[in-house]
Each structure stands twice: as C-alpha cells, then as structure tokens.
Amino acid sequence: MAAPAPLPIPGSETPDPSFGDLLAARPALAMDPLAGLMVEEVPLARIAAAVGSPTWVYSAGTLRRRARMLKDALAEAGLDASIHYATKANPALAVVNLLAQEGLGADVVSEGELRGALAAGVPASGIVFSGVGKTDREMRLAIAEDILQLNIESAEEAEMLSAVAASLGRKARVALRVNPDVDAKTHAKITTGLTENKFGVPIATAPELYARLCALPGLDPVGLTVHIGSQIAQGIGSYRAAYQRLGELVRELRAAGHPVHRVDCGGGLGITYRDEIPATPAALAGAIKAGLGDLGVKIMMEPGRWIAGPAGVLLTRVIVEKHATTRRFVIVDAAMNDLLRPAMYEAWHGILPVSPSAFRAPLSPADVVGPVCESSDTFTKARDLPPLPPESLVAILDAGAYGASMSSTYNARPLAAEVMVEGARFSVIRDRQSYDALLAGQRLPSWTEGQNPG
Ligand SMILES: Cc1ncc(COP(=O)(O)O)c(C=O)c1O
Numbered sequence: 001m002a003a004p005a006p007l008p009i010p011g012s013e014t015p016d017p018s019f020g021d022l023l024a025a026r027p028a029l030a031m032d033p034l035a036g037l038m039v040e041e042v043p044l045a046r047i048a049a050a051v052g053s054p055t056w057v058y059s060a061g062t063l064r065r066r067a068r069m070l071k072d073a074l075a076e077a078g079l080d081a082s083i084h085y086a087t088k089a090n091p092a093l094a095v096v097n098l099l100a101q102e103g104l105g106a107d108v109v110s111e112g113e114l115r116g117a118l119a120a121g122v123p124a125s126g127i128v129f130s131g132v133g134k135t136d137r138e139m140r141l142a143i144a145e146d147i148l149q150l151n152i153e154s155a156e157e158a159e160m161l162s163a164v165a166a167s168l169g170r171k172a173r174v175a176l177r178v179n180p181d182v183d184a185k186t187h188a189k190i191t192t193g194l195t196e197n198k199f200g201v202p203i204a205t206a207p208e209l210y211a212r213l214c215a216l217p218g219l220d221p222v223g224l225t226v227h228i229g230s231q232i233a234q235g236i237g238s239y240r241a242a243y244q245r246l247g248e249l250v251r252e253l254r255a256a257g258h259p260v261h262r263v264d265c266g267g268g269l270g271i272t273y274r275d276e277i278p279a280t281p282a283a284l285a286g287a288i289k290a291g292l293g294d295l296g297v298k299i300m301m302e303p304g305r306w307i308a309g310p311a312g313v314l315l316t317r318v319i320v321e322k323h324a325t326t327r328r329f330v331i332v333d334a335a336m337n338d339l340l341r342p343a344m345y346e347a348w349h350g351i352l353p354v355s356p357s358a359f360r361a362p363l364s365p366a367d368v369v370g371p372v373c374e375s376s377d378t379f380t381k382a383r384d385l386p387p388l389p390p391e392s393l394v395a396i397l398d399a400g401a402y403g404a405s406m407s408s409t410y411n412a413r414p415l416a417a418e419v420m421v422e423g424a425r426f427s428v429i430r431d432r433q434s435y436d437a438l439l440a441g442q443r444l445p446s447w448t449e450g451q452n453p454g
C-alpha cells in the first residue's frame with residue numbers, strides 16, 4: 001500500500017471557527033463577562049496572576065467526564081473491556097491518578113512511564129507495556145512488578161524477553177502487536193498501521209510467530225494487540241477494517257490450538273481541534289463489537305489524546321506585538337519547546353483571548369509566534385485575532401495531550417508549570433522548572449581546572 005500523502009492542514013480551505021463556536025464546543029471552558037475566560041469556574045487570569053505563564057491548565061471534570069463516556073460506550077455495546085490510558089499523552093501524576101480513580105489502567109512505553117504510572121497509583125495488574133524497543137532493564141522491571149502484559153513487536157524482541165523472563169525464573173504475559181496494513185488516514189507522521197511503519201509484525205506472519213511465542217520458555221502469550229495511528233478523524237472505516245482482520249486472525253490462531261484470551265484494540269481516536277468530525281466512542285465500540293464481539297475475548301483499549309486533549313489549555317502571555325512590513329506578529333511567552341505540535345505536524349489549535357473586552361474587539365489577521373530562534377516556532381499564521389497589547393493573556397486550546405509531554409528546554413527555557421482545576425479550585429500539580437533545576441547536573445569535565453558552573 002502506498003504511503004499516505006500528508007493531509008492538508010485540516011480545514012485550511014474553510015474559514016476558521018469563531019471564538020463563540022470554539023467555546024460552545026468545549027465544555028471545559030466558559031467566558032465570564034467580568035472574569036474572562038475560565039477553565040471550569042476558575043478564571044485563567046487568576047491562574048496567571050498566581051502561577052505566571054506559560055502554564056498548562058487541565059480540567060479535572062473534563063478528564064473524568066471523558067473517561068466515563070468511553071467506559072459507558074464500551075459497556076453499552078456489551079463488551080467486557082478495560083481502558084488503559086496511554087500516559088504518553090499526558091503523564092502528569094495528578095492526571096494519571098485521577099484516571100486511575102476512575103478505574104483506568106495505564107499503557108506505558110518506557111521505564112519512566114512505568115514508574116510514573118505506579119507512583120500515580122495505577123495497580124501493576126492494570127499496566128500494559130507497549131513500544132517497539134524495550135530495553136533489558138525495562139523488561140526486568142516490568143516482570144519484577146508483574147504488570148498485566150507486555151505488547152511485543154517482533155520475533156527478535158520475543159526472543160530477548162523470553163530470555164530475560166527465563167533468567168528470572170518467570171514467564172512474561174505477552175500480546176503480539178499485529179500490523180494490519182490499514183491506512184488510518186491521518187497525518188503521515190502519526191500513522192502506524194502500514195507495512196512500511198516500524199510497528200508490529202505483518203499480519204501475514206503473525207500465525208507463525210504466535211506459534212513461536214507459545215514455544216518460548218519465558219513467554220505466556222495471552223493475545224493480540226493493534227494500534228493503527230493517532231488523531232484518527234476520518235470515520236470509522238479504518239478501525240472496522242483493522243478489527244475485522246484481527247478477528248479473523250484470532251479464529252485462525254485458535255483453530256491452530258493457540259490460546260487467545262485478550263485483544264488490545266489500541267488508541268488513536270481523534271478529537272476536534274478545528275472542524276474534524278471524528279468517530280464517536282459508540283461508533284468505535286460498535287466497530288470493536290463487529291470485528292471481535294463474538295469471540296469471547298477480553299477487550300482492552302489504549303486511548304490517550306481522546307481523554308486528555310480537550311481537557312487542557314496552554315495559557316500564555318503576550319510579550320509584544322510586532323508589526324512588520326506585511327505581517328502582524330503576536331509574540332507570546334510560550335513557544336515550540338512548550339507545545340511542539342504546530343511546528344512538528346502543522347497542527348491547528350484554537351486560540352482564544354482571555355479578557356472579555358478582547359473577546360468582543362474587532363479582529364485582524366496575526367501570526368502567533370514564540371520567542372524561540374526557529375521560524376517554525378509559529379503557533380498559527382494569519383489567524384483573526386483582536387488587538388493583543390503586551391501582557392494580554394491568550395489560551396491555546398486542546399493542549400491537554402501531547403503538550404507538556406512533548407516539551408523540551410530548547411533555548412534554555414524552563415519547563416512550564418502545570419495546574420489542575422476542579423470546580424472553583426485550582427492546584428499546581430507541577431512547579432515551573434527553576435533555573436537551578438534547568439542547570440542542575442551539569443559540570444565541567446573532570447580534567448578542567450577551575451570552578452564548576454553553578
Ligand atoms: C501503542 C500505542 N497505544 C496508544 C497510543 C495512544 O494514541 P492516542 O493518543 O492517539 O489515543 C499510541 C500513540 O499513538 C500508541 O503508539
């Protein structure tokens with residue numbers, strides 16, 4: 001199958017949604033005529049005054065509501081299912097802990113994420129370890145913690161894991177990640193279910209490999225797993241095709257006498273950043289049921305973005321407006337090191353002014369950019385925005401997933417603070433990185449005479 005062409009910037013041919021439309025579609029947000037833009041009942045201006053900027057702000061109510069919507073959709077479809085939140089989307093301990101309280105497990109891809117999930121209170125029995133390259137050390141930790149399962153991605157990895165488990169006198173529960181060669185019709189950089197992608201094993205080779213897994217001394221094969229891509233927003237067809245193929249494979253494996261108890265259906269469900277209309281949780285549950293519903297397998301899911309994305313905004317402050325010959329640049333104190341998605345995927349994020357007067361002011365096109373020394377440090381181009389004098393606050397929307405988790409300290413910019421809001425309360429869930437912390441751990445080479453920095 002040919003590689004998908006990068007999609008055009010979603011909806012770039014249609015007018016941007018109005019501020020009112022953006023607000024109406026986001027239950028986490030409200031515009032108070034006096035206090036301005038609020039997350040739940042907390043004015044963002046209050047958070048900026050107390051915590052500074054840039055700051056990530058998450059709505060606890062939205063996280064909870066979306067976790068429940070997914071659980072309900074799976075239950076209403078009559079599926080015996082568990083949800084394992086993909087912590088890569090937003091690994092803040094407070095977020096993972098809140099979702100654990102809602103009964104969600106975790107999908108992790110590194111030792112750091114595994115330790116984070118455990119520290120956040122997710123029981124090991126609810127943790128799945130995914131990823132194309134797990135180190136020996138990560139395998140040992142996962143086995144020592146007795147997590148629910150490791151999703152393995154190649155024959156080579158299966159051999160390594162079996163050897164590690166056998167050396168510990170254990171058997172690792174594993175699911176085989178199958179690459180169904182289905183086009184998820186998403187951005188080329190985040191599609192994962194095509195043969196040319198590095199993920200999983202080609203579905204045609206799965207029966208032979210599964211038989212091999214069953215014969216390895218350190219493995220206890222429990223089922224299959226699939227994940228075809230992220231921000232899937234073009235209908236339910238790709239999911240249907242993938243689960244159909246998985247269902248056929250389950251039958252084939254069972255006919256050959258192999259145990260298949262679970263199918264992990266991955267994540268990938270898209271959200272509306274601009275005007276995308278992704279499938280609903282009910283439609284997704286229907287696709288799972290159609291492909292796998294009559295097999296008596298336990299269903300697992302690994303959603304990340306769908307749960308956390310709409311729950312967060314990136315609150316930033318205007319440094320200065322620069323009027324160049326042909327363009328109006330609004331330079332804000334957040335940058336591509338904070339929210340990488342626009343620079344990396346040309347992603348569109350809604351941007352709302354925080355003050356009520358700016359909300360109603362006349363609009364003119366502006367490029368919103370950060371202070372980082374890269375032209376790609378651009379959140380949007382030619383977006384209709386009101387006048388935004390220095391110190392104005394703006395919120396970049398739908399930044400709860402793949403926002404803070406993809407941040408770096410490029411240009412020696414400290415990691416931004418993170419705040420959780422619940423009703424009329426807010427709490428700092430991660431301090432802004434201090435400059436001491438930014439420089440910590442560095443020293444001059446041992447052979448250098450003179451003082452170490454810091
Ligand atoms: C194996 C796996 N599971 C789950 C996810 C979560 O994806 P999403 O945030 O799109 O739901 C990803 C990321 O795409 C992934 O690679």
Ligand SMILES: N[C@@H](CCCC[NH3+])C(=O)O
Nearest residue numbers: 088190230231341401402
């Ligand atoms: N980081 C990506 C998605 C990749 C998902 C991880 N497998 C994004 O921001 O959209």
